[in-house]
Amino acid sequence: DTAVSQTPKYLVTQMGNDKSIKCEQNLGHDTMYWYKQDSKKFLKIMFSYNNKELIINETVPNRFSPKSPDKAHLNLHINSLELGDSAVYFCASSQVGGLNQPQHFGDGTRLSIL
Amino acid sequence: AQSVAQPEDQVNVAEGNPLTVKCTYSVSGNPYLFWYVQYPNRGLQFLLKYITGDNLVKGSYGFEAEFNKSQTSFHLKKPSALVSDSALYFCAVRVDNYGQNFVFGPGTRLSVLP
Numbered sequence: 268d269t270a271v272s273q274t275p276k277y278l279v280t281q282m283g284n285d286k287s288i289k290c291e292q293n294l295g296h297d298t299m300y301w302y303k304q305d306s307k308k309f310l311k312i313m314f315s316y317n318n319k320e321l322i323i324n325e326t327v328p329n330r331f332s333p334k335s336p337d338k339a340h341l342n343l344h345i346n347s348l349e350l351g352d353s354a355v356y357f358c359a360s361s362q363v364g365g366l367n368q369p370q371h372f373g374d375g376t377r378l379s380i381l
Numbered sequence: 382a383q384s385v386a387q388p389e390d391q392v393n394v395a396e397g398n399p400l401t402v403k404c405t406y407s408v409s410g411n412p413y414l415f416w417y418v419q420y421p422n423r424g425l426q427f428l429l430k431y432i433t434g435d436n437l438v439k440g441s442y443g444f445e446a447e448f449n450k451s452q453t454s455f456h457l458k459k460p461s462a463l464v465s466d467s468a469l470y471f472c473a474v475r476v477d478n479y480g481q482n483f484v485f486g487p488g489t490r491l492s493v494l495p
Contacts, residue, residue: 271424298481308469310425310485322481357424363481367413367432370483372424 270294273358273373281381282350288343288376290358298322299341300370301333302357310357316341317363345378353380383408383476385486393492394462402457402489404472413475414455415483416446420468428470431455442466462493 271292280286292299300323301313315323316335330346341358355377359370386405394400406412413432417425429440436448446457455472472486 308419308488310471310488312483315481317481359424361481367430367475369415369417369427369430370425372417372426374422374424 271358271360271371271373273356273376275376276374277377277379279379279381280348282348284348285344285346286348286378287345288356288358288378290341290343290373292339292358292360292371294360294362294371296360296362296371297338298361298363299335299338300359300361301341301343302359302372304355304357304375306354314341314343348378348380350380353378383474383484385472385474385484387470387472387486387489389489390487391490391492393494396464396493396495397461400459400462400466400491400493402470402472402491404455404457404486405453406455406472406474407453408474408476412448412453412455414446414448415473415475416440416444416455416457417471417473417485418468419471419488425471428457462491464493464495467491467493 274289298317300315304310313327314333319335332344335341355375357375358373361370362368384407415430416428419425431438431448439445469488473483
């Protein structure tokens, strides 16, 4: 059973389009994240949700809008896609609360902007 | 600012030899440190963590890491490298009080040569 699953795995689209990436976790975790990994493999946190509440919102263009309908899902919607948005986007989840539990990552969504 | 450095972009080691992947950190307060591995086209997988206690931490796949407070380092080690250990390795540090925000190092590519 896949613990953290993202769809789609690949996303190729034109500049200016709007697209969404979906993420689901079946680990019962209370916190979910979105990360962006650029072409040099540098990984940066974008958003974090705890129990459907936005906790972390790093310096990300407001074209990116996360939505968490429930604890098990965190989707990412991107408006007006730009060339610089090309990257691999990773969803992750963890159980927080002082136990320093590690994050579990999905296998990524490879977004390519033409 | 809280940060993680991995001074080597690439580490090459012969199969059967010991390997070390270096990590240094800068945090305020107690450091909570993690190592992750990323195989091609996959998400990050947790290897081990240091929270408190013994400075030598053992993790998955025979990896271990040594925490050194005076040198602010958390180097990843393995006594005998396997070709299958070839991957991208990330050191990470928790940077908030609730375990929801992490900073990742830039990654080190490990190549184990047969």
